[in-house]
Amino acid sequence: MTSVDAAGSAPDGSTPVPERDADQPTEQGTQQATQPAGVPGQRAAQAPARASLDIRMAEATVAFFARVSGRPRGTYQAALLRIGFGSVFLATLLREVLNRREIWGDRSPWSQDMSRRLLSGIDGVSILLVRDDRWWFELMYALAIVVTALFVAGWHTRATSVLFCVMVVSFNSRSLLMTDGGDTVVMLMSFYLMFTACGRVWSLDARRARRTGRTRSPGPGQETGVFVALFAAVAVGLLLPWWVSVVGAAIVLTGMWRLPRELEQLRAAVVASTHHVAMFVIAAQVCVVYAAAGLFKVQGSRWQDGTAMHYALNLEYFRPWPALSELADGGALWGTGLAYLTVFTQVGFAFLV
Template identity: 45%
Template structure:
């Protein structure tokens, strides 16, 4: 088949919104993670990002002059402006998770994520960085096609046939689908990059090479919410060795596993178990939730539909 023929064959698929369930899962996961984090830090919000922060507005302005990062909190240092932005962050996170006016809520969500995180970049971790990036990518996706209040509203009140809108609407719809597909591809590439770089950096570390790296965080006071459980796991030399090498192999091998659907799904399960273990053992729930939300871009559609059927069935029974 010629190149032109291949392009013609692939064009109808490129103009179709691909992976709608994966986009919805990423949307719900990212918005839910950030919203839950903001709720947990509500008592500390002014200390982290507001007028009481040790990282003062003046210091942050000097940093922004070098990084050119964006934050609406630089427009005013007053308390009530900060409170309004923080409240908008909570509302937009809830609206995006529910899929209400998804285009507008995604834009507001990205705006507030960037504004709060760039106000004090010193309090974030890898999970915050991932939320930062995914919030930008979600603006360009059709993440409210399924599992959203928007989809429910469209099903109840279907709009006029697209053909009745003529060619401009059809062209806009095709461009939106292409933009969505490109954004989903970027999200997938971002996840691959996260795992690949994490794995290859670990390979260079002496503690990862000798199989003892997992031992140390399990014995650090700041990362042991369950000291007894951490001591039990960290006290086994064989288990520590297996967890250390297993983590490196899974992260380095993840990009190559994408060539095999079964192997990819197995690694996704292992990665999910690893993230849950990090949330429980190391006390990093929001980092783990952010990683799980990003992993959803690779979840099989069949598995997502199974989860939907289970949750829908339980919701109906509860009613």
């Protein structure tokens, strides 16, 4: 063994190499020992996080579809749409009852032959054009009033909603060149409302359902009894081979017994899902209409300088109540405020929904 002096140098003048403890690992060995072990550790730590995220996403998806296919939501809003648009069309029919023949009938400048040629080119339909007789027109006009009134009242809404859509489309198609954007919106909404549960509240259907009550579905006790009987039949079938046919017949009868309930649950899920999709389409349609109208107004110079309301309120087409139009057009500042408020409301309506 070579001795080392107090100055820390060997007798031959060379610098000694410090001895390393046998138990102390080298830096390279430490890196080689820790690096491979760290990667599996990180993966093991990330695996529960991914699994938890997948579970949360699956639960959210299941909850979403359960909510969509559950009971219909927004029934009060759907009922309000039914009453509102139905009342608008009913008011139009009653208001124009004295001018009905000039607008939709045999005295209209837009004759029935001209209307047929136009509709044949765009694949349009109208029950008013089935016959040229006056009695047919008068019958359809009276039927439209009755159907619309029943639709507003919510009497057998499923059937009357279809008839209401047919009437709206027929009257709009008869004098297509006389319609405007408002008539188009009413026609679109009449189609969408057929797929909504708009008769669940504020309707005669809801009143009848409260008075008569709903048919109560079979309770779990009956199902338990059936399954106990099937279990006993299977136990007996293990002892008697010919009993297998009886077990099969019992299973078939049980399926037939449960079929009405399963079909009712399927029908309820389809009705709820269709209602929710239709309500979403209605909301999207309204947002598109308001946004498009507002953006088109922004491009006009009259809306930019605030004088558009003055010109609109003095047009005969927009003056069903002249006194109210004169009141709204009371001053320049008031008219400018109404013009800008109209534009801001229409453009920003989608952000308020």
